[in-house]
Amino acid sequence: MIKKTPSPRKTEVSDSGYDARQVPINAKLAPDEKINFFRDMVRIRRFEERCLRSYQAGGKIGGFLHLYIGQESVAVGCVSVMGKDDHIITAYRDHGHGLAVGMGMNEMMAENYGKYTGCSKGKGGSMHFFDPSRHYWGGHGIVGGQVPLGTGIAYALKFKGIKGACMTFMGDGAVNQGAVHESYNLAALWELPVVYIIENNGYSMGTSQERSSAGESLAGRAAGYGMNWAIVENGHDVYEVRDKVSKALKLAHEQSKPSVLEIRTYRYRGHSVADPDSTYRDKAEIEEYKSTKDPIMVYQNALVAEGVLNDEIIKKIEDAARAEAETSAQFAEQSPYPTLEDIKKDVYWEVDNPQDKKSVGSLFFD
Amino acid sequence: MPVITYREALRHAMDEELGRDPNVVILGEEVGQFHGAYKVTEGLLAKYGPKRIVDTPISEAGFLGLGIGSAMLGLRPVMELMFFSFYSVAFDQIFNNAANIRYMSGGLINCPIVIRGPANGGTNVGATHSHTPESIAAYHPGIKVVVPSTPYDAKGLLKSAIRDNDPVMFMENTMLYGETGEVPDEEYLIPLGSAKVMREGKDISIIGHGRAIQMALKAADMLKEKHNINAEVVDLRSIRPLDEETVLASVKKTNRVLLVEEAKPFCSVSAMLACIIQEKAFDYLDAPIRRVTSMDAPAIYSPPLEKEQLPTPQKIFDGALAVLK
Numbered sequence: 001m002i003k004k005t006p007s008p009r010k011t012e013v014s015d016s017g018y019d020a021r022q023v024p025i026n027a028k029l030a031p032d033e034k035i036n037f038f039r040d041m042v043r044i045r046r047f048e049e050r051c052l053r054s055y056q057a058g059g060k061i062g063g064f065l066h067l068y069i070g071q072e073s074v075a076v077g078c079v080s081v082m083g084k085d086d087h088i089i090t091a092y093r094d095h096g097h098g099l100a101v102g103m104g105m106n107e108m109m110a111e112n113y114g115k116y117t118g119c120s121k122g123k124g125g126s127m128h129f130f131d132p133s134r135h136y137w138g139g140h141g142i143v144g145g146q147v148p149l150g151t152g153i154a155y156a157l158k159f160k161g162i163k164g165a166c167m168t169f170m171g172d173g174a175v176n177q178g179a180v181h182e183s184y185n186l187a188a189l190w191e192l193p194v195v196y197i198i199e200n201n202g203y204s205m206g207t208s209q210e211r212s213s214a215g216e217s218l219a220g221r222a223a224g225y226g227m228n229w230a231i232v233e234n235g236h237d238v239y240e241v242r243d244k245v246s247k248a249l250k251l252a253h254e255q256s257k258p259s260v261l262e263i264r265t266y267r268y269r270g271h272s273v274a275d276p277d278s279t280y281r282d283k284a285e286i287e288e289y290k291s292t293k294d295p296i297m298v299y300q301n302a303l304v305a306e307g308v309l310n311d312e313i314i315k316k317i318e319d320a321a322r323a324e325a326e327t328s329a330q331f332a333e334q335s336p337y338p339t340l341e342d343i344k345k346d347v348y349w350e351v352d353n354p355q356d357k358k359s360v361g362s363l364f365f366d
Numbered sequence: 367m368p369v370i371t372y373r374e375a376l377r378h379a380m381d382e383e384l385g386r387d388p389n390v391v392i393l394g395e396e397v398g399q400f401h402g403a404y405k406v407t408e409g410l411l412a413k414y415g416p417k418r419i420v421d422t423p424i425s426e427a428g429f430l431g432l433g434i435g436s437a438m439l440g441l442r443p444v445m446e447l448m449f450f451s452f453y454s455v456a457f458d459q460i461f462n463n464a465a466n467i468r469y470m471s472g473g474l475i476n477c478p479i480v481i482r483g484p485a486n487g488g489t490n491v492g493a494t495h496s497h498t499p500e501s502i503a504a505y506h507p508g509i510k511v512v513v514p515s516t517p518y519d520a521k522g523l524l525k526s527a528i529r530d531n532d533p534v535m536f537m538e539n540t541m542l543y544g545e546t547g548e549v550p551d552e553e554y555l556i557p558l559g560s561a562k563v564m565r566e567g568k569d570i571s572i573i574g575h576g577r578a579i580q581m582a583l584k585a586a587d588m589l590k591e592k593h594n595i596n597a598e599v600v601d602l603r604s605i606r607p608l609d610e611e612t613v614l615a616s617v618k619k620t621n622r623v624l625l626v627e628e629a630k631p632f633c634s635v636s637a638m639l640a641c642i643i644q645e646k647a648f649d650y651l652d653a654p655i656r657r658v659t660s661m662d663a664p665a666i667y668s669p670p671l672e673k674e675q676l677p678t679p680q681k682i683f684d685g686a687l688a689v690l691k
Contacts, residue, residue, distance in 0.1 A: 124471065138467075139471075149431055153438065155436050156439035159441060179428060186423070189423065346472055358529070359557050360560050360607065
């Protein structure tokens with residue numbers, strides 16, 4: 001389903017008889033690796049379900065909580081093909097990517113609770129998870145605002161001569177932001193190793209794609225910049241995600257070329273927990289997706305058919321994920337809040353590193 | 367000591383830092399092949415090549431955001447805005463991303479970026495190109511704001527800004543690019559946040575920043591000549607961090623204050639200073655604080671009127687007499 005751009009920058013096209021399971025990157029997977037993908041998807045879902053309970057019962061989590069439920073195969077598939085020098089950045093629906101790169105549930109849940117033990121010490125909240133040690137650069141709240149940053153990370157990789165790429169995620173609502181188009185232009189112009197990934201869940205908040213975006217394809221806009229692009233039609237299929245994303249990463253690694261992937265997916269919950277979703281879609285639509293394309297169910301069935309999973313292993317994974325999520329909620333509950341003194345920390349590097357402070361004068365005002 | 371222009375002083379600062387640190391990169395519109403719209407970066411492309419001196423498309427949100435992302439990964443980008451006024455095109459990138467990234471990551475990520483360019487009126491380019499956003503920038507915790515008024519300060523402050531690990535907005539002035547001053551050959555740095563007493567006096571403190579300081583010095587000469595008044599002129603040089611100590615010491619010495627700036631009066635740097643002075647030195651004041659600022663309207667194009675909209679030495683002279691009345 002990879003489409004040709006009008007430019008000479010060709011990429012392979014082959015749709016007939018396409019079977020994502022059979023492509024080399026998937027065919028060579030060991031059973032353990034497959035089970036790990038399944039486990040990560042389950043962990044994301046159970047973690048978020050636990051978050052939802054904390055949000056709704058007792059108001060332990062405030063503000064926004066953008067749940068990734070339904071989209072788990074995208075983050076897990078994409079992260080599974082990251083190399084050691086690859087980086088990742090996304091918008092505010094960022095829990096799945098965090099768990100996929102290896103962040104712990106404890107630090108993530110504590111962040112949602114606004115606790116000092118959170119990954120951002122309770123200063124960022126649900127939308128702002130970061131783990132630079134795992135090359136995860138957030139977690140950004142403004143639609144499309146992270147896209148120039150991801151482009152800059154790719155720029156820095158190229159500047160430093162590192163053969164890595166930056167997977168820069170955005171939602172389908174972001175494609176109409178100017179900053180996204182400016183980034184596309186810079187990435188194509190300067191041949192930056194970036195893979196733009198549009199997680200198209202069909203709705204930018206409560207506005208469907210057809211009510212918000214002109215043209216036939218969101219990814220197809222890349223053609224205007226002479227960039228390669230492709231659509232991952234079955235975003236619920238972790239294998240198809242891995243196949244298409246690994247090809248885009250290869251293009252970035254080997255030729256330092258950007259590309260745009262549109263991964264079709266679906267979210268089950270509202271835009272944020274605080275937003276009802278009954279005004280813009282039918283319950284039947286959600287149920288239809290859940291019953292036919294749920295990424296965890298589909299993958300579970302496939303692995304059971306392959307003989308990789310059985311009821312016993314599934315139960316173990318499910319129980320462990322639930323227990324891990326429950327433990328994280330207890331950890332968050334028992335953790336301390338940041339102090340009043342903490343409010344003014346982590347604002348300026350200099351203030352937090354007084355031994356290396358070079359400036360004088362006041363940086364804060366009462 | 368060599369006498370060079372403000373423009374050359376800025377160029378020397380970037381040249382030295384490019385030579386010192388391979389992570390420094392200059393990006394902006396026309397900075398390379400064109401030598402800079404105001405020729406500040408002239409010659410740097412020939413010396414450092416296109417990897418270090420990068421011409422960008424006219425795409426402020428894109429290239430400033432790219433610079434911020436690259437700074438997160440350890441580069442030290444120095445971004446030129448052809449006019450500082452164009453900062454508004456990249457407002458989200460600067461004030462949501464650069465200013466907040468350290469905070470929202472709980473201190474995990476730094477953003478050592480410099481955003482520099484001319485922020486001034488007086489060149490008949492109309493309201494869109496004549497913004498003086500010192501107070502808007504300094505309003506945001508996480509951001510530093512520096513405004514040099516002399517070649518010596520321009521060089522020493524820009525070098526410090528480039529080495530700083532926090533985002534710095536460095537506001538220059540096209541009217542000062544051609545002004546000359548003594549700048550030593552040997553390397554020096556000026557710490558951000560240190561004000562400078564440009565002229566000592568005992569009768570009144572005239573406090574401000576940027577080109578208004580050059581006007582204040584002329585006004586101080588007039589005050590001395592015509593009324594034998596000894597005005598002290600204090601150049602803030604940096605808005606955030608702010609050298610409250612030097613400001614308050616001057617106020618306590620002269621007991622009278624005139625604040626000057628090229629920006630508009632409402633919610634401005636001088637408004638903040640007036641607040642700080644009355645909070646911390648109220649008992650030392652012998653008269654109400656007065657201000658000379660730009661007239662409170664968008665920058666007018668009409669050349670003779672734009673001159674009158676902005677502060678002038680005469681307005682500062684009159685303002686000082688009003689404080690001393």
